[in-house]
Amino acid sequence: MHARADTAASWPEEIFSILQRFEVRQVPYVPDAGHSELIERVLGSSSMRGIALTTEEEGVALLAGAWAGGQRGVLLMQSSGVGNCINMLSLVQIFRLPFLTLVTMRGEWGEFNPWQVPMGSNTQGTLELAGIKVLRASRPDEVREVVEAGAAQAYNACTPTAVLLSQRLIGAKVFTK
Amino acid sequence: MSKANLLDRRAVVSELLRDRKGAFAIGGLGASTYDIAAAGDHDRNFYLWGGMGGAVMIGLGLALAQPTLPVVVITGDGEMLMGMGSLATVALQQPKNLSIIVLDNEAYGETGGQASHTGGAADLVGVAKACGIADSRAISTMAEVEAFASSLQDVTAGPRFASAKIDGANLERVLSSRDGTYIVNRIRGSIGHTPI
Numbered sequence: 001m002h003a004r005a006d007t008a009a010s011w012p013e014e015i016f017s018i019l020q021r022f023e024v025r026q027v028p029y030v031p032d033a034g035h036s037e038l039i040e041r042v043l044g045s046s047s048m049r050g051i052a053l054t055t056e057e058e059g060v061a062l063l064a065g066a067w068a069g070g071q072r073g074v075l076l077m078q079s080s081g082v083g084n085c086i087n088m089l090s091l092v093q094i095f096r097l098p099f100l101t102l103v104t105m106r107g108e109w110g111e112f113n114p115w116q117v118p119m120g121s122n123t124q125g126t127l128e129l130a131g132i133k134v135l136r137a138s139r140p141d142e143v144r145e146v147v148e149a150g151a152a153q154a155y156n157a158c159t160p161t162a163v164l165l166s167q168r169l170i171g172a173k174v175f176t177k
Numbered sequence: 178m179s180k181a182n183l184l185d186r187r188a189v190v191s192e193l194l195r196d197r198k199g200a201f202a203i204g205g206l207g208a209s210t211y212d213i214a215a216a217g218d219h220d221r222n223f224y225l226w227g228g229m230g231g232a233v234m235i236g237l238g239l240a241l242a243q244p245t246l247p248v249v250v251i252t253g254d255g256e257m258l259m260g261m262g263s264l265a266t267v268a269l270q271q272p273k274n275l276s277i278i279v280l281d282n283e284a285y286g287e288t289g290g291q292a293s294h295t296g297g298a299a300d301l302v303g304v305a306k307a308c309g310i311a312d313s314r315a316i317s318t319m320a321e322v323e324a325f326a327s328s329l330q331d332v333t334a335g336p337r338f339a340s341a342k343i344d345g346a347n348l349e350r351v352l353s354s355r356d357g358t359y360i361v362n363r364i365r366g367s368i369g370h371t372p373i
Contacts, residue, residue: 065242069364070368
């Protein structure tokens with residue numbers, strides 16, 4: 001269960017519309033609570049294909065193949081998954097991919113589980129070291145413009161981009177006995 | 178080291194690509210990329226010089242994007258072992274036009290021939306089958322290679338997986354382009370996509 005921030009509009013729905021507008025076709029994901037609404041929306045969509053992965057780096061390679069075949073994609077993952085991608089992210093530079101990933105954050109803002117903190121603290125730095133531009137959305141009312149800017153620079157300018165969706169936005173995971 | 182009754186890797190790959198028609202061919206990091214280059218450069222060759230473990234997933238992304246064209250991933254046992262979960266991902270998507278063949282010499286040829294898990298207990302055909310790729314077969318003759326080569330043209334019956342035990346001899350490297358952007362843009366160009 002997540003204690004969600006009070007939102008009037010549904011930001012996952014806004015993300016879905018942006019992905020539709022940019023003609024995204026392949027949506028690899030690793031199941032994740034923060035992305036659950038968006039994943040459901042993608043799986044119910046006729047124009048996008050949700051592709052469940054066993055590990056996040058599969059998604060980087062998948063998007064390279066998708067691009068070679070003429071389709072755009074977006075990788076949905078959690079901050080812990082970014083660490084799994086490091087070597088495969090070399091493909092993003094090597095192929096000059098229009099790479100976009102949306103990363104839900106753990107290990108910050110009210111985290112309960114110390115095991116999430118090391119990777120969560122290093123997510124942005126890891127992505128930047130891999131040559132990925134990092135944008136962040138922390139409030140529901142800024143998700144739309146941040147994701148739109150990220151998609152535009154990734155797909156139009158071939159500038160690999162990660163959008164971090166803050167734990168403050170998603171809500172810290174609540175652990176109860 | 179050469180052993181009798183094992184297939185020659187270059188003969189296998191050249192047979193797979195001999196009458197490829199519109200097929201895309203994706204090599205794994207290392208010798209399988211040299212084998213694809215040795216069979217002849219082609220606009221739809223996707224050579225990998227890195228990203229170990231990613232060959233099958235690149236094939237899946239391409240196969241889903243171009244469902245009417247055959248896509249064949251030709252990789253080695255070491256590369257396949259690193260991306261074994263991708264077989265489960267492929268099985269979930271059931272891309273009808275994707276074929277995967279592992280050239281299995283039971284060794285890491287690129288790094289000095291250290292033994293791989295397939296020389297011990299690991300059975301990649303069993304793994305692929307258990308992941309849900311129903312058409313998973315072991316290949317040990319050139320006749321079976323020929324049959325696999327013609328089946329990969331059938332884009333309504335995949336995904337399919339094969340593992341061919343090959344001779345472990347180190348062959349001369351045939352070097353392809355290492356410029357990834359060129360390789361990918363050339364593939365995109367071959368299906369009518371202009372550069373951005």
